[in-house]
Amino acid sequence: MKTAFNLDQHPRRGPQPLSAPPAGYFERLPTRIMAQVAAPAVRPLLPAWLRLAPAYVRTGLASTVLLGTLAASLWLGGGPLSRPATPANSLDAVPAEQLVDYLTNGETHVDMLDLAELPTHRLGLTRRYLQPSDSEMTEALDAQPHDEAGLL
Structure with missing residues (x-):
């Protein structure tokens, strides 16, 4: 069993002797700190x-500099704003062999939702090799798995 601790039983230490500054x-401390x-x-x-110009002159000058910088960047940059690249344009530039290799490798997962988002108004590259008949299209759509409970 542990004995109870009593502070009065322990001697106190005296003040530690300090050295003089x-x-x-x-006298020098305030000037050193300042x-x-x-x-x-x-x-x-x-x-x-x-600095001596009125506020409206400074504001007008700042506005002119900012608008001039914007106009210069648009005029000198020019390329992307003139004709934005659309997905159909960029896919037409890809060689057919490279596109087929990309879609048939094992790492690419293309599902029906991805194909449904393709633009139909401009077929471009796919017009050459995707020409299904109505019966082939019906067979392919009927072969897709579907949840009949979701159709209700």
Whole structure:
């Protein structure tokens, strides 16, 4: 069994002897702290003529610079805004062999939902080799698994 702890039974230590601070330490302390905290000299960002200009002149100049930058970037960039690439255009550029290899490899998972999202107004590459008759299309659609409970 453990004995009860009583603080009065333990002797107390006396105050620790401290060394005296160096001579003049407390007199020099405020100036040392202020030297470390003092803010560096602020260099103005704007030229003097622009600082003295009225607010409407500065606002007009800033608006002109921003609109000029936007116009220059649109004029010099030019390419993507002139004719955006559509999926049909980009698929027509792919060689047929590469497209067939991509669709037939084991890592590509194409399901009926992916094929349903293809644009029908422009067939492009697929017009050459996908020409099913009505009976083939009906057989292919009937062979697809479906949940009759979902049709109710």
